[in-house]
Amino acid sequence: MFIFATISAWAQQKPVLSTIIIDPGHGGKDPGAHGQIATEAEIALSISLKLGKVLAEELPESKLIFTRTTDVLPGGATNIHDALEYRANLANQSKGDLFIAIHCNATGARAGGWYAKRVVGHKNVVRYVGKGSKRRKKTVRVPIYESYWVKNTRRGTETYIWAADRTGFKGDAIREADTQTGENVEDSTNQLDLNSPEAIIRGQLYAKKYFAKSLLLATLVEEEFEKGGRLSEGVKQRNEKGIWVLQATGMPSILVETGFVTNTEEEQYLVSEKGQDEIVTQIVNAIKRYKASLEGGTAPVQEMQVNP
Known part of the structure:
Protein backbone atom coordinates (compact mmCIF):
# COMPACT_ATOMS: atom_id res chain seq x y z
CA MET A 1 0.00 0.00 0.00
CA PHE A 2 2.87 2.35 0.79
CA ILE A 3 4.45 1.69 -2.62
CA PHE A 4 1.16 2.34 -4.43
CA ALA A 5 0.63 5.53 -2.43
CA THR A 6 4.13 6.72 -3.31
CA ILE A 7 3.60 6.01 -7.01
CA SER A 8 0.25 7.80 -6.90
CA ALA A 9 1.80 10.84 -5.23
CA TRP A 10 4.60 10.93 -7.80
CA ALA A 11 2.09 10.75 -10.65
CA GLN A 12 0.16 13.66 -9.20
CA GLN A 13 3.32 15.74 -8.86
CA LYS A 14 4.55 15.02 -12.39
CA PRO A 15 4.15 18.22 -14.43
CA VAL A 16 1.52 18.05 -17.14
CA LEU A 17 3.98 19.87 -19.40
CA SER A 18 7.20 18.06 -18.61
CA THR A 19 8.63 18.67 -22.08
CA ILE A 20 7.76 21.48 -24.48
CA ILE A 21 9.10 21.50 -28.03
CA ILE A 22 9.62 24.95 -29.56
CA ASP A 23 9.97 24.92 -33.33
CA PRO A 24 11.10 28.15 -35.04
CA GLY A 25 9.86 27.78 -38.60
CA HIS A 26 12.15 27.46 -41.63
CA GLY A 27 15.85 28.41 -41.23
CA GLY A 28 19.10 28.45 -43.22
CA LYS A 29 18.55 27.89 -46.92
CA ASP A 30 14.79 27.95 -46.26
CA PRO A 31 14.05 31.60 -45.33
CA GLY A 32 10.29 31.22 -45.55
CA ALA A 33 8.27 34.29 -46.48
CA HIS A 34 10.07 37.51 -47.35
CA GLY A 35 9.12 40.87 -45.91
CA GLN A 36 10.64 44.21 -46.79
CA ILE A 37 13.19 44.18 -43.96
CA ALA A 38 13.29 40.61 -42.66
CA THR A 39 12.47 37.00 -43.44
CA GLU A 40 10.02 34.70 -41.73
CA ALA A 41 12.88 32.47 -40.54
CA GLU A 42 14.64 35.37 -38.82
CA ILE A 43 11.52 36.62 -37.07
CA ALA A 44 10.38 33.13 -36.04
CA LEU A 45 13.77 32.37 -34.49
CA SER A 46 13.89 35.61 -32.53
CA ILE A 47 10.37 35.16 -31.15
CA SER A 48 11.02 31.49 -30.34
CA LEU A 49 14.20 32.20 -28.38
CA LYS A 50 12.40 34.87 -26.35
CA LEU A 51 9.50 32.48 -25.83
CA GLY A 52 11.88 29.88 -24.44
CA LYS A 53 13.48 32.39 -22.10
CA VAL A 54 10.15 33.48 -20.62
CA LEU A 55 8.83 29.92 -20.36
CA ALA A 56 11.98 28.91 -18.49
CA GLU A 57 11.13 31.58 -15.93
CA GLU A 58 7.38 30.98 -15.77
CA LEU A 59 7.42 27.16 -16.00
CA PRO A 60 10.75 26.10 -14.46
CA GLU A 61 9.51 22.52 -14.09
CA SER A 62 9.20 22.16 -17.87
CA LYS A 63 12.06 21.00 -20.08
CA LEU A 64 12.37 23.13 -23.22
CA ILE A 65 13.71 21.68 -26.46
CA PHE A 66 14.33 23.78 -29.57
CA THR A 67 14.38 22.32 -33.06
CA ARG A 68 16.91 25.02 -33.94
CA THR A 69 18.58 27.93 -32.13
CA THR A 70 20.50 29.48 -35.04
CA ASP A 71 19.75 30.36 -38.65
CA VAL A 72 20.25 26.85 -40.04
CA LEU A 73 18.03 24.01 -41.14
CA PRO A 74 17.22 21.89 -38.07
CA GLY A 75 19.48 18.93 -37.40
CA GLY A 76 22.12 20.11 -39.81
CA ALA A 77 19.92 18.96 -42.69
CA THR A 78 20.88 19.87 -46.24
CA ASN A 79 17.32 19.98 -47.58
CA ILE A 80 13.91 21.05 -46.38
CA HIS A 81 12.44 17.53 -46.43
CA ASP A 82 15.07 16.14 -44.06
CA ALA A 83 14.74 19.20 -41.82
CA LEU A 84 11.00 18.63 -41.49
CA GLU A 85 11.55 14.98 -40.65
CA TYR A 86 14.12 15.96 -38.03
CA ARG A 87 11.67 18.32 -36.33
CA ALA A 88 9.07 15.57 -35.95
CA ASN A 89 11.58 12.92 -34.93
CA LEU A 90 13.09 15.19 -32.28
CA ALA A 91 9.67 15.95 -30.81
CA ASN A 92 8.56 12.32 -30.81
CA GLN A 93 11.79 10.87 -29.46
CA SER A 94 11.87 13.54 -26.73
CA LYS A 95 8.36 12.45 -25.70
CA GLY A 96 7.14 16.01 -25.87
CA ASP A 97 3.95 17.01 -24.12
CA LEU A 98 3.45 19.99 -26.40
CA PHE A 99 4.75 21.10 -29.80
CA ILE A 100 4.64 24.81 -30.70
CA ALA A 101 5.76 25.96 -34.14
CA ILE A 102 6.31 29.69 -34.63
CA HIS A 103 5.81 31.18 -38.09
CA CYS A 104 4.88 34.37 -39.92
CA ASN A 105 2.17 34.64 -42.52
CA ALA A 106 2.33 36.08 -46.02
CA THR A 107 0.11 36.80 -48.98
CA GLY A 108 1.03 35.69 -52.47
CA ALA A 109 1.62 39.31 -53.47
CA ARG A 110 4.71 41.46 -53.09
CA ALA A 111 5.58 42.58 -49.55
CA GLY A 112 4.48 46.13 -48.85
CA VAL A 150 -1.85 48.84 -54.23
CA LYS A 151 -0.94 48.40 -50.59
CA ASN A 152 -0.58 44.90 -49.18
CA THR A 153 -3.10 45.26 -46.36
CA ARG A 154 -3.62 41.68 -45.17
CA ARG A 155 -2.80 41.41 -41.48
CA GLY A 156 -3.68 39.44 -38.38
CA THR A 157 -2.88 36.25 -36.51
CA GLU A 158 -4.12 32.71 -36.89
CA THR A 159 -3.22 29.42 -35.27
CA TYR A 160 -3.30 26.12 -37.13
CA ILE A 161 -3.98 22.69 -35.75
CA TRP A 162 -3.83 19.31 -37.46
CA ALA A 163 -7.10 18.61 -39.29
CA ALA A 164 -9.54 16.25 -37.61
CA ASP A 165 -10.23 14.35 -40.81
CA ARG A 166 -6.61 13.23 -41.05
CA THR A 167 -6.76 10.97 -38.00
CA GLY A 168 -4.95 8.23 -39.88
CA PHE A 169 -1.88 10.36 -40.49
CA LYS A 170 -1.78 11.72 -36.98
CA GLY A 171 -2.45 8.31 -35.48
CA ASP A 172 0.48 6.81 -37.33
CA ALA A 173 2.76 9.50 -35.97
CA ILE A 174 1.57 8.82 -32.45
CA ARG A 175 2.20 5.11 -32.83
CA GLU A 176 5.73 5.82 -34.07
CA ALA A 177 6.32 8.18 -31.15
CA ASP A 178 5.31 5.45 -28.71
CA THR A 179 8.06 3.19 -30.04
CA GLN A 180 10.59 6.05 -30.22
CA THR A 181 11.51 5.12 -33.76
CA GLY A 182 10.60 8.44 -35.34
CA GLU A 183 8.76 8.91 -38.60
CA ASN A 184 8.89 6.87 -41.78
CA VAL A 185 8.26 9.16 -44.73
CA GLU A 186 6.82 7.03 -47.50
CA ASP A 187 7.32 9.38 -50.44
CA SER A 188 8.05 12.95 -51.47
CA THR A 189 4.50 14.05 -50.67
CA ASN A 190 5.19 13.37 -46.98
CA GLN A 191 2.20 11.06 -46.64
CA LEU A 192 2.78 8.86 -43.61
CA ASP A 193 2.47 5.13 -44.05
CA LEU A 194 -0.62 3.54 -42.46
CA ASN A 195 -0.15 -0.06 -41.39
CA SER A 196 -2.53 -2.44 -39.67
CA PRO A 197 -6.23 -1.67 -39.04
CA GLU A 198 -5.57 -2.12 -35.32
CA ALA A 199 -2.88 0.55 -35.41
CA ILE A 200 -5.21 2.92 -37.26
CA ILE A 201 -7.98 2.45 -34.71
CA ARG A 202 -5.57 2.98 -31.82
CA GLY A 203 -4.12 6.01 -33.55
CA GLN A 204 -7.54 7.51 -34.10
CA LEU A 205 -8.35 7.22 -30.41
CA TYR A 206 -5.17 9.07 -29.51
CA ALA A 207 -5.69 11.54 -32.31
CA LYS A 208 -9.03 12.59 -30.92
CA LYS A 209 -7.39 13.18 -27.57
CA TYR A 210 -4.60 15.29 -29.02
CA PHE A 211 -6.96 17.13 -31.34
CA ALA A 212 -9.01 18.38 -28.38
CA LYS A 213 -5.92 19.60 -26.54
CA SER A 214 -4.48 21.21 -29.65
CA LEU A 215 -7.77 22.98 -30.24
CA LEU A 216 -7.87 24.18 -26.64
CA LEU A 217 -4.38 25.69 -26.72
CA ALA A 218 -4.85 27.20 -30.18
CA THR A 219 -8.07 28.86 -29.05
CA LEU A 220 -6.40 30.26 -25.94
CA VAL A 221 -3.51 31.65 -28.03
CA GLU A 222 -5.91 33.49 -30.33
CA GLU A 223 -7.89 34.75 -27.34
CA GLU A 224 -4.73 36.23 -25.85
CA PHE A 225 -3.83 37.87 -29.17
CA GLU A 226 -7.27 39.48 -29.29
CA LYS A 227 -6.92 40.68 -25.70
CA GLY A 228 -3.69 42.38 -26.74
CA GLY A 229 -5.43 44.27 -29.54
CA ARG A 230 -4.33 42.07 -32.44
CA LEU A 231 -6.65 41.17 -35.28
CA SER A 232 -7.27 37.44 -34.95
CA GLU A 233 -8.41 35.23 -37.80
CA GLY A 234 -9.00 32.44 -35.32
CA VAL A 235 -8.13 28.77 -35.19
CA LYS A 236 -7.89 26.88 -38.47
CA GLN A 237 -7.46 23.25 -39.38
CA ARG A 238 -4.85 22.36 -41.95
CA ASN A 239 -5.63 19.67 -44.47
CA GLU A 240 -2.74 20.49 -46.75
CA LYS A 241 0.42 18.42 -46.69
CA GLY A 242 2.56 21.57 -46.25
CA ILE A 243 2.30 21.71 -42.45
CA TRP A 244 3.95 18.35 -42.04
CA VAL A 245 4.88 18.68 -38.38
CA LEU A 246 1.24 18.94 -37.33
CA GLN A 247 0.62 15.55 -38.90
CA ALA A 248 3.83 13.94 -37.75
CA THR A 249 4.09 14.84 -34.06
CA GLY A 250 2.51 12.45 -31.57
CA MET A 251 1.40 15.08 -29.08
CA PRO A 252 -0.79 18.19 -28.92
CA SER A 253 0.66 20.51 -31.55
CA ILE A 254 -0.07 23.97 -32.89
CA LEU A 255 1.44 26.28 -35.47
CA VAL A 256 1.19 29.98 -34.65
CA GLU A 257 1.15 32.50 -37.48
CA THR A 258 2.25 35.57 -35.54
CA GLY A 259 1.37 38.08 -38.26
CA PHE A 260 1.81 39.00 -41.91
CA VAL A 261 5.39 39.78 -42.82
CA THR A 262 4.09 41.11 -46.16
CA ASN A 263 2.21 43.94 -44.41
CA THR A 264 4.49 46.94 -43.86
CA GLU A 265 3.13 47.95 -40.45
CA GLU A 266 2.74 44.43 -39.17
CA GLU A 267 6.26 43.48 -40.24
CA GLN A 268 7.60 46.48 -38.35
CA TYR A 269 5.68 45.24 -35.31
CA LEU A 270 6.99 41.70 -35.75
CA VAL A 271 10.64 42.76 -35.86
CA SER A 272 10.35 45.25 -32.98
CA GLU A 273 11.29 44.41 -29.40
CA LYS A 274 7.88 45.65 -28.24
CA GLY A 275 6.01 43.51 -30.72
CA GLN A 276 7.99 40.37 -30.03
CA ASP A 277 7.73 40.83 -26.27
CA GLU A 278 3.96 41.23 -26.54
CA ILE A 279 3.62 38.16 -28.75
CA VAL A 280 5.69 36.09 -26.34
CA THR A 281 3.71 37.29 -23.34
CA GLN A 282 0.44 36.41 -25.05
CA ILE A 283 1.59 32.92 -26.03
CA VAL A 284 2.97 32.26 -22.54
CA ASN A 285 -0.32 33.40 -20.97
CA ALA A 286 -2.15 30.98 -23.24
CA ILE A 287 0.18 28.12 -22.29
CA LYS A 288 -0.27 28.85 -18.58
CA ARG A 289 -4.05 28.84 -19.02
CA TYR A 290 -3.76 25.59 -20.97
CA LYS A 291 -1.63 24.05 -18.22
CA ALA A 292 -4.09 25.15 -15.54
CA SER A 293 -6.93 23.62 -17.52
CA LEU A 294 -5.12 20.28 -17.78
CA GLU A 295 -4.29 20.30 -14.09
CA GLY A 296 -7.89 21.10 -13.25
CA GLY A 297 -9.16 18.39 -15.52
CA THR A 298 -11.27 20.78 -17.58
CA ALA A 299 -10.97 21.42 -21.27
CA PRO A 300 -14.02 23.28 -22.63
CA VAL A 301 -13.23 22.43 -26.23
CA GLN A 302 -16.82 21.44 -26.96
CA GLU A 303 -17.83 25.11 -27.07
CA MET A 304 -14.96 26.16 -29.31
CA GLN A 305 -15.31 26.87 -33.01
CA VAL A 306 -12.74 26.02 -35.65
CA ASN A 307 -12.60 27.87 -38.94
CA PRO A 308 -12.40 25.74 -42.07
Whole structure:
Protein backbone atom coordinates (compact mmCIF):
# COMPACT_ATOMS: atom_id res chain seq x y z
CA MET A 1 0.00 0.00 0.00
CA PHE A 2 2.87 2.35 0.79
CA ILE A 3 4.45 1.69 -2.62
CA PHE A 4 1.16 2.34 -4.43
CA ALA A 5 0.63 5.53 -2.43
CA THR A 6 4.13 6.72 -3.31
CA ILE A 7 3.60 6.01 -7.01
CA SER A 8 0.25 7.80 -6.90
CA ALA A 9 1.80 10.84 -5.23
CA TRP A 10 4.60 10.93 -7.80
CA ALA A 11 2.09 10.75 -10.65
CA GLN A 12 0.16 13.66 -9.20
CA GLN A 13 3.32 15.74 -8.86
CA LYS A 14 4.55 15.02 -12.39
CA PRO A 15 4.15 18.22 -14.43
CA VAL A 16 1.52 18.05 -17.14
CA LEU A 17 3.98 19.87 -19.40
CA SER A 18 7.20 18.06 -18.61
CA THR A 19 8.63 18.67 -22.08
CA ILE A 20 7.76 21.48 -24.48
CA ILE A 21 9.10 21.50 -28.03
CA ILE A 22 9.62 24.95 -29.56
CA ASP A 23 9.97 24.92 -33.33
CA PRO A 24 11.10 28.15 -35.04
CA GLY A 25 9.86 27.78 -38.60
CA HIS A 26 12.15 27.46 -41.63
CA GLY A 27 15.85 28.41 -41.23
CA GLY A 28 19.10 28.45 -43.22
CA LYS A 29 18.55 27.89 -46.92
CA ASP A 30 14.79 27.95 -46.26
CA PRO A 31 14.05 31.60 -45.33
CA GLY A 32 10.29 31.22 -45.55
CA ALA A 33 8.27 34.29 -46.48
CA HIS A 34 10.07 37.51 -47.35
CA GLY A 35 9.12 40.87 -45.91
CA GLN A 36 10.64 44.21 -46.79
CA ILE A 37 13.19 44.18 -43.96
CA ALA A 38 13.29 40.61 -42.66
CA THR A 39 12.47 37.00 -43.44
CA GLU A 40 10.02 34.70 -41.73
CA ALA A 41 12.88 32.47 -40.54
CA GLU A 42 14.64 35.37 -38.82
CA ILE A 43 11.52 36.62 -37.07
CA ALA A 44 10.38 33.13 -36.04
CA LEU A 45 13.77 32.37 -34.49
CA SER A 46 13.89 35.61 -32.53
CA ILE A 47 10.37 35.16 -31.15
CA SER A 48 11.02 31.49 -30.34
CA LEU A 49 14.20 32.20 -28.38
CA LYS A 50 12.40 34.87 -26.35
CA LEU A 51 9.50 32.48 -25.83
CA GLY A 52 11.88 29.88 -24.44
CA LYS A 53 13.48 32.39 -22.10
CA VAL A 54 10.15 33.48 -20.62
CA LEU A 55 8.83 29.92 -20.36
CA ALA A 56 11.98 28.91 -18.49
CA GLU A 57 11.13 31.58 -15.93
CA GLU A 58 7.38 30.98 -15.77
CA LEU A 59 7.42 27.16 -16.00
CA PRO A 60 10.75 26.10 -14.46
CA GLU A 61 9.51 22.52 -14.09
CA SER A 62 9.20 22.16 -17.87
CA LYS A 63 12.06 21.00 -20.08
CA LEU A 64 12.37 23.13 -23.22
CA ILE A 65 13.71 21.68 -26.46
CA PHE A 66 14.33 23.78 -29.57
CA THR A 67 14.38 22.32 -33.06
CA ARG A 68 16.91 25.02 -33.94
CA THR A 69 18.58 27.93 -32.13
CA THR A 70 20.50 29.48 -35.04
CA ASP A 71 19.75 30.36 -38.65
CA VAL A 72 20.25 26.85 -40.04
CA LEU A 73 18.03 24.01 -41.14
CA PRO A 74 17.22 21.89 -38.07
CA GLY A 75 19.48 18.93 -37.40
CA GLY A 76 22.12 20.11 -39.81
CA ALA A 77 19.92 18.96 -42.69
CA THR A 78 20.88 19.87 -46.24
CA ASN A 79 17.32 19.98 -47.58
CA ILE A 80 13.91 21.05 -46.38
CA HIS A 81 12.44 17.53 -46.43
CA ASP A 82 15.07 16.14 -44.06
CA ALA A 83 14.74 19.20 -41.82
CA LEU A 84 11.00 18.63 -41.49
CA GLU A 85 11.55 14.98 -40.65
CA TYR A 86 14.12 15.96 -38.03
CA ARG A 87 11.67 18.32 -36.33
CA ALA A 88 9.07 15.57 -35.95
CA ASN A 89 11.58 12.92 -34.93
CA LEU A 90 13.09 15.19 -32.28
CA ALA A 91 9.67 15.95 -30.81
CA ASN A 92 8.56 12.32 -30.81
CA GLN A 93 11.79 10.87 -29.46
CA SER A 94 11.87 13.54 -26.73
CA LYS A 95 8.36 12.45 -25.70
CA GLY A 96 7.14 16.01 -25.87
CA ASP A 97 3.95 17.01 -24.12
CA LEU A 98 3.45 19.99 -26.40
CA PHE A 99 4.75 21.10 -29.80
CA ILE A 100 4.64 24.81 -30.70
CA ALA A 101 5.76 25.96 -34.14
CA ILE A 102 6.31 29.69 -34.63
CA HIS A 103 5.81 31.18 -38.09
CA CYS A 104 4.88 34.37 -39.92
CA ASN A 105 2.17 34.64 -42.52
CA ALA A 106 2.33 36.08 -46.02
CA THR A 107 0.11 36.80 -48.98
CA GLY A 108 1.03 35.69 -52.47
CA ALA A 109 1.62 39.31 -53.47
CA ARG A 110 4.71 41.46 -53.09
CA ALA A 111 5.58 42.58 -49.55
CA GLY A 112 4.48 46.13 -48.85
CA GLY A 113 2.53 46.54 -52.06
CA TRP A 114 2.80 46.74 -55.82
CA TYR A 115 1.96 48.92 -58.82
CA ALA A 116 -1.04 48.01 -60.91
CA LYS A 117 -2.68 49.57 -63.97
CA ARG A 118 -6.22 50.67 -64.60
CA VAL A 119 -8.09 52.24 -67.52
CA VAL A 120 -8.89 55.93 -66.97
CA GLY A 121 -10.13 56.81 -70.45
CA HIS A 122 -9.70 56.27 -74.18
CA LYS A 123 -8.13 58.15 -77.09
CA ASN A 124 -8.16 58.01 -80.88
CA VAL A 125 -5.03 56.69 -82.57
CA VAL A 126 -4.35 56.49 -86.31
CA ARG A 127 -2.82 53.23 -87.41
CA TYR A 128 -1.95 51.63 -90.73
CA VAL A 129 -3.61 48.36 -91.61
CA GLY A 130 -3.21 46.02 -94.55
CA LYS A 131 -0.26 45.44 -96.90
CA GLY A 132 0.87 46.68 -100.29
CA SER A 133 -1.81 48.40 -102.36
CA LYS A 134 -4.38 47.61 -99.68
CA ARG A 135 -2.47 49.48 -96.97
CA ARG A 136 -4.58 52.30 -95.49
CA LYS A 137 -5.09 54.47 -92.44
CA LYS A 138 -7.55 53.53 -89.75
CA THR A 139 -8.59 55.39 -86.61
CA VAL A 140 -9.00 53.17 -83.58
CA ARG A 141 -9.94 53.77 -79.92
CA VAL A 142 -7.32 52.65 -77.44
CA PRO A 143 -7.41 52.68 -73.63
CA ILE A 144 -5.44 55.16 -71.52
CA TYR A 145 -3.78 53.45 -68.55
CA GLU A 146 -2.79 54.88 -65.20
CA SER A 147 -0.41 53.25 -62.73
CA TYR A 148 -1.46 53.23 -59.09
CA TRP A 149 -0.11 51.79 -55.84
CA VAL A 150 -1.85 48.84 -54.23
CA LYS A 151 -0.94 48.40 -50.59
CA ASN A 152 -0.58 44.90 -49.18
CA THR A 153 -3.10 45.26 -46.36
CA ARG A 154 -3.62 41.68 -45.17
CA ARG A 155 -2.80 41.41 -41.48
CA GLY A 156 -3.68 39.44 -38.38
CA THR A 157 -2.88 36.25 -36.51
CA GLU A 158 -4.12 32.71 -36.89
CA THR A 159 -3.22 29.42 -35.27
CA TYR A 160 -3.30 26.12 -37.13
CA ILE A 161 -3.98 22.69 -35.75
CA TRP A 162 -3.83 19.31 -37.46
CA ALA A 163 -7.10 18.61 -39.29
CA ALA A 164 -9.54 16.25 -37.61
CA ASP A 165 -10.23 14.35 -40.81
CA ARG A 166 -6.61 13.23 -41.05
CA THR A 167 -6.76 10.97 -38.00
CA GLY A 168 -4.95 8.23 -39.88
CA PHE A 169 -1.88 10.36 -40.49
CA LYS A 170 -1.78 11.72 -36.98
CA GLY A 171 -2.45 8.31 -35.48
CA ASP A 172 0.48 6.81 -37.33
CA ALA A 173 2.76 9.50 -35.97
CA ILE A 174 1.57 8.82 -32.45
CA ARG A 175 2.20 5.11 -32.83
CA GLU A 176 5.73 5.82 -34.07
CA ALA A 177 6.32 8.18 -31.15
CA ASP A 178 5.31 5.45 -28.71
CA THR A 179 8.06 3.19 -30.04
CA GLN A 180 10.59 6.05 -30.22
CA THR A 181 11.51 5.12 -33.76
CA GLY A 182 10.60 8.44 -35.34
CA GLU A 183 8.76 8.91 -38.60
CA ASN A 184 8.89 6.87 -41.78
CA VAL A 185 8.26 9.16 -44.73
CA GLU A 186 6.82 7.03 -47.50
CA ASP A 187 7.32 9.38 -50.44
CA SER A 188 8.05 12.95 -51.47
CA THR A 189 4.50 14.05 -50.67
CA ASN A 190 5.19 13.37 -46.98
CA GLN A 191 2.20 11.06 -46.64
CA LEU A 192 2.78 8.86 -43.61
CA ASP A 193 2.47 5.13 -44.05
CA LEU A 194 -0.62 3.54 -42.46
CA ASN A 195 -0.15 -0.06 -41.39
CA SER A 196 -2.53 -2.44 -39.67
CA PRO A 197 -6.23 -1.67 -39.04
CA GLU A 198 -5.57 -2.12 -35.32
CA ALA A 199 -2.88 0.55 -35.41
CA ILE A 200 -5.21 2.92 -37.26
CA ILE A 201 -7.98 2.45 -34.71
CA ARG A 202 -5.57 2.98 -31.82
CA GLY A 203 -4.12 6.01 -33.55
CA GLN A 204 -7.54 7.51 -34.10
CA LEU A 205 -8.35 7.22 -30.41
CA TYR A 206 -5.17 9.07 -29.51
CA ALA A 207 -5.69 11.54 -32.31
CA LYS A 208 -9.03 12.59 -30.92
CA LYS A 209 -7.39 13.18 -27.57
CA TYR A 210 -4.60 15.29 -29.02
CA PHE A 211 -6.96 17.13 -31.34
CA ALA A 212 -9.01 18.38 -28.38
CA LYS A 213 -5.92 19.60 -26.54
CA SER A 214 -4.48 21.21 -29.65
CA LEU A 215 -7.77 22.98 -30.24
CA LEU A 216 -7.87 24.18 -26.64
CA LEU A 217 -4.38 25.69 -26.72
CA ALA A 218 -4.85 27.20 -30.18
CA THR A 219 -8.07 28.86 -29.05
CA LEU A 220 -6.40 30.26 -25.94
CA VAL A 221 -3.51 31.65 -28.03
CA GLU A 222 -5.91 33.49 -30.33
CA GLU A 223 -7.89 34.75 -27.34
CA GLU A 224 -4.73 36.23 -25.85
CA PHE A 225 -3.83 37.87 -29.17
CA GLU A 226 -7.27 39.48 -29.29
CA LYS A 227 -6.92 40.68 -25.70
CA GLY A 228 -3.69 42.38 -26.74
CA GLY A 229 -5.43 44.27 -29.54
CA ARG A 230 -4.33 42.07 -32.44
CA LEU A 231 -6.65 41.17 -35.28
CA SER A 232 -7.27 37.44 -34.95
CA GLU A 233 -8.41 35.23 -37.80
CA GLY A 234 -9.00 32.44 -35.32
CA VAL A 235 -8.13 28.77 -35.19
CA LYS A 236 -7.89 26.88 -38.47
CA GLN A 237 -7.46 23.25 -39.38
CA ARG A 238 -4.85 22.36 -41.95
CA ASN A 239 -5.63 19.67 -44.47
CA GLU A 240 -2.74 20.49 -46.75
CA LYS A 241 0.42 18.42 -46.69
CA GLY A 242 2.56 21.57 -46.25
CA ILE A 243 2.30 21.71 -42.45
CA TRP A 244 3.95 18.35 -42.04
CA VAL A 245 4.88 18.68 -38.38
CA LEU A 246 1.24 18.94 -37.33
CA GLN A 247 0.62 15.55 -38.90
CA ALA A 248 3.83 13.94 -37.75
CA THR A 249 4.09 14.84 -34.06
CA GLY A 250 2.51 12.45 -31.57
CA MET A 251 1.40 15.08 -29.08
CA PRO A 252 -0.79 18.19 -28.92
CA SER A 253 0.66 20.51 -31.55
CA ILE A 254 -0.07 23.97 -32.89
CA LEU A 255 1.44 26.28 -35.47
CA VAL A 256 1.19 29.98 -34.65
CA GLU A 257 1.15 32.50 -37.48
CA THR A 258 2.25 35.57 -35.54
CA GLY A 259 1.37 38.08 -38.26
CA PHE A 260 1.81 39.00 -41.91
CA VAL A 261 5.39 39.78 -42.82
CA THR A 262 4.09 41.11 -46.16
CA ASN A 263 2.21 43.94 -44.41
CA THR A 264 4.49 46.94 -43.86
CA GLU A 265 3.13 47.95 -40.45
CA GLU A 266 2.74 44.43 -39.17
CA GLU A 267 6.26 43.48 -40.24
CA GLN A 268 7.60 46.48 -38.35
CA TYR A 269 5.68 45.24 -35.31
CA LEU A 270 6.99 41.70 -35.75
CA VAL A 271 10.64 42.76 -35.86
CA SER A 272 10.35 45.25 -32.98
CA GLU A 273 11.29 44.41 -29.40
CA LYS A 274 7.88 45.65 -28.24
CA GLY A 275 6.01 43.51 -30.72
CA GLN A 276 7.99 40.37 -30.03
CA ASP A 277 7.73 40.83 -26.27
CA GLU A 278 3.96 41.23 -26.54
CA ILE A 279 3.62 38.16 -28.75
CA VAL A 280 5.69 36.09 -26.34
CA THR A 281 3.71 37.29 -23.34
CA GLN A 282 0.44 36.41 -25.05
CA ILE A 283 1.59 32.92 -26.03
CA VAL A 284 2.97 32.26 -22.54
CA ASN A 285 -0.32 33.40 -20.97
CA ALA A 286 -2.15 30.98 -23.24
CA ILE A 287 0.18 28.12 -22.29
CA LYS A 288 -0.27 28.85 -18.58
CA ARG A 289 -4.05 28.84 -19.02
CA TYR A 290 -3.76 25.59 -20.97
CA LYS A 291 -1.63 24.05 -18.22
CA ALA A 292 -4.09 25.15 -15.54
CA SER A 293 -6.93 23.62 -17.52
CA LEU A 294 -5.12 20.28 -17.78
CA GLU A 295 -4.29 20.30 -14.09
CA GLY A 296 -7.89 21.10 -13.25
CA GLY A 297 -9.16 18.39 -15.52
CA THR A 298 -11.27 20.78 -17.58
CA ALA A 299 -10.97 21.42 -21.27
CA PRO A 300 -14.02 23.28 -22.63
CA VAL A 301 -13.23 22.43 -26.23
CA GLN A 302 -16.82 21.44 -26.96
CA GLU A 303 -17.83 25.11 -27.07
CA MET A 304 -14.96 26.16 -29.31
CA GLN A 305 -15.31 26.87 -33.01
CA VAL A 306 -12.74 26.02 -35.65
CA ASN A 307 -12.60 27.87 -38.94
CA PRO A 308 -12.40 25.74 -42.07
